[in-house]
Amino acid sequence: MTDASAPPISASPLKLFNSLTRSLETFEPVHPGEARVYSCGPTVYNFQHIGNMRAYVFADTLGRTLAFKGYKLRHIINITDVGHLTSDADAGDDKMEKAAALQGKSAWDIAAFYTAEFKRDLNWLNVRDPAKWTVATDYVARMIEFAKHIAHTHCYELDSGLYFDISTVADYGRLARAVTDDGEGRIDEVEGKRHAADFAIWRKTPAGETRQMEWDSPWGRGAPGWHLECSVMGEAELGMPFDIHTGGIDHREIHHPNEIAQNQAYRGCGGLDHAEHSGARLWMHNNFLIDRGGKMSKSSGEFLRLQLLVDRGYHPLAYRLMCLQAHYRSELEFSWEGLGAALTRLKRLVMAAAPVRDAEPAEITDRRLTDLLAKFDAAISDDLGTAVALTLIEEVAAMKKIDAGQKRAALAAMDAVLGLNLAIIARTDLRIRPKAAAIANDEIEAILTRRKEARASKDFAASDALRDELLAAGVEVMDGDPLGWDWRLGD
Numbered sequence: 001m002t003d004a005s006a007p008p009i010s011a012s013p014l015k016l017f018n019s020l021t022r023s024l025e026t027f028e029p030v031h032p033g034e035a036r037v038y039s040c041g042p043t044v045y046n047f048q049h050i051g052n053m054r055a056y057v058f059a060d061t062l063g064r065t066l067a068f069k070g071y072k073l074r075h076i077i078n079i080t081d082v083g084h085l086t087s088d089a090d091a092g093d094d095k096m097e098k099a100a101a102l103q104g105k106s107a108w109d110i111a112a113f114y115t116a117e118f119k120r121d122l123n124w125l126n127v128r129d130p131a132k133w134t135v136a137t138d139y140v141a142r143m144i145e146f147a148k149h150i151a152h153t154h155c156y157e158l159d160s161g162l163y164f165d166i167s168t169v170a171d172y173g174r175l176a177r178a179v180t181d182d183g184e185g186r187i188d189e190v191e192g193k194r195h196a197a198d199f200a201i202w203r204k205t206p207a208g209e210t211r212q213m214e215w216d217s218p219w220g221r222g223a224p225g226w227h228l229e230c231s232v233m234g235e236a237e238l239g240m241p242f243d244i245h246t247g248g249i250d251h252r253e254i255h256h257p258n259e260i261a262q263n264q265a266y267r268g269c270g271g272l273d274h275a276e277h278s279g280a281r282l283w284m285h286n287n288f289l290i291d292r293g294g295k296m297s298k299s300s301g302e303f304l305r306l307q308l309l310v311d312r313g314y315h316p317l318a319y320r321l322m323c324l325q326a327h328y329r330s331e332l333e334f335s336w337e338g339l340g341a342a343l344t345r346l347k348r349l350v351m352a353a354a355p356v357r358d359a360e361p362a363e364i365t366d367r368r369l370t371d372l373l374a375k376f377d378a379a380i381s382d383d384l385g386t387a388v389a390l391t392l393i394e395e396v397a398a399m400k401k402i403d404a405g406q407k408r409a410a411l412a413a414m415d416a417v418l419g420l421n422l423a424i425i426a427r428t429d430l431r432i433r434p435k436a437a438a439i440a441n442d443e444i445e446a447i448l449t450r451r452k453e454a455r456a457s458k459d460f461a462a463s464d465a466l467r468d469e470l471l472a473a474g475v476e477v478m479d480g481d482p483l484g485w486d487w488r489l490g491d
């Protein structure tokens with residue numbers, strides 16, 4: 001319901017958890033009235049699993065919250081199409097080249113295919129497009145310039161490439177709370193590195209080999225290091241320091257500490273007691289989605305992709321709601337039962353909001369609504385308290401004796417943050433056919449019509465026979481169901 005009157009600019013100060021200081025901080029933008037956010041995006045060598053998608057639901061909720069608070073948002077998400085090795089700690093093959101070899105395609109085709117799949121998943125989850133998608137391979141010239149700027153003072157060259165010397169910056173690894181050098185169990189797999197945690201800025205193509213993706217540089221033909229990409233794209237698009245850098249919690253350990261070290265070097269900054277020296281005022285990380293069944297690993301054959309959820313008959317927005325039920329800094333355990341419960345909850349909300357969907361939005365003056373909006377604002381301003389925010393939108397949706405236009409406007413203001421698309425989706429949209437279902441929707445509807453006729457003429461034998469016919473095809477008829485499902489496909 002984004003077409004409603006502007007949400008009231010809210011009174012609660014926005015508090016966000018900064019991973020760098022491990023504390024809640026009041027958001028103060030670098031540029032008054034603006035919020036500049038960079039989110040580490042996917043490496044497009046495979047489909048994203050639903051755990052990855054949690055990272056973008058989080059970044060989207062953050063962006064929507066900043067907009068709700070009245071900031072002009074500039075959000076950047078990158079696409080990593082080169083440079084990410086199979087181990088974050090600089091070892092192994094380039095993920096893109098490896099996938100290309102496995103599938104017998106070019107790395108460029110692999111990138112194009114998985115980028116499109118990723119964007120479709122985002123769309124399904126109602127994650128808004130960023131101001132710009134920055135694609136790593138478009139920024140290689142800038143990466144080389146950045147690397148030239150720090151090479152003499154902070155890097156050293158080996159046969160395999162140009163490496164960043166972590167001892168040349170103050171407070172290396174503070175974000176990870178790791179002991180420098182050989183903390184975090186890193187294995188020094190690159191011959192000649194000064195410290196185990198030193199990382200590649202530029203990876204030379206080994207003599208006698210060619211890579212599909214390689215460029216000339218002062219350190220020979222090769223490809224950029226993964227960490228370099230994000231420093232360069234963030235600086236290019238948002239300036240430094242910018243406001244907020246996001247990613248999954250795994251990035252708190254290696255990728256972001258390395259980005260920070262590069263930023264300190266590039267900008268000639270001192271230590272991290274001054275958070276802005278890191279390149280961003282706030283570093284925010286979503287916790288993991290976990291699956292005890294082990295289906296989150298991309299190497300496990302059929303892994304948990306959004307498509308799989310849809311194939312099993314779950315609307316993607318049920319997954320979004322499932323994410324919002326948890327705090328982004330908590331682990332969230334995936335289960336099909338949990339997803340089913342989230343779908344039912346979404347359906348109740350959609351049905352409760354439906355009667356005011358077409359009402360003309362009106363200025364919100366009713367005290368009950370302004371109170372609930374203030375509570376909503378307080379919840380979301382408390383480090384994105386989406387779980388409480390959800391209960392408040394449900395409270396508004398359930399209100400009966402209330403002006404329809406005002407109710408609609410209040411729901412729209414709240415849904416602009418939660419992104420459940422209440423203005424668009426209808427109850428029937430939430431009924432998705434599982435791929436394995438043996439009977440088509442229109443056949444089901446036709447049998448149900450015949451059954452209604454049979455019941456109307458009190459032919460209960462015929463009515464029961466038709467119900468049994470549906471049951472045999474895996475369809476459960478739900479007479480008098482308060483949720484109004486009418487029928488559903490069984491498991």
Ligand code: AMP
Nearest residue numbers: 042043051052054055247248287288289
């Ligand atoms: P990648 O494509 O591996 O760079 O990951 C994309 C994003 O997903 C990164 O921000 C990761 O930190 C995040 N991520 C990876 N696994 C999970 C998970 N199980 N739950 C939540 N976020 C994850």
Ligand code: ZN
Nearest residue numbers: 040041230255
């Ligand atoms: Zn990144």
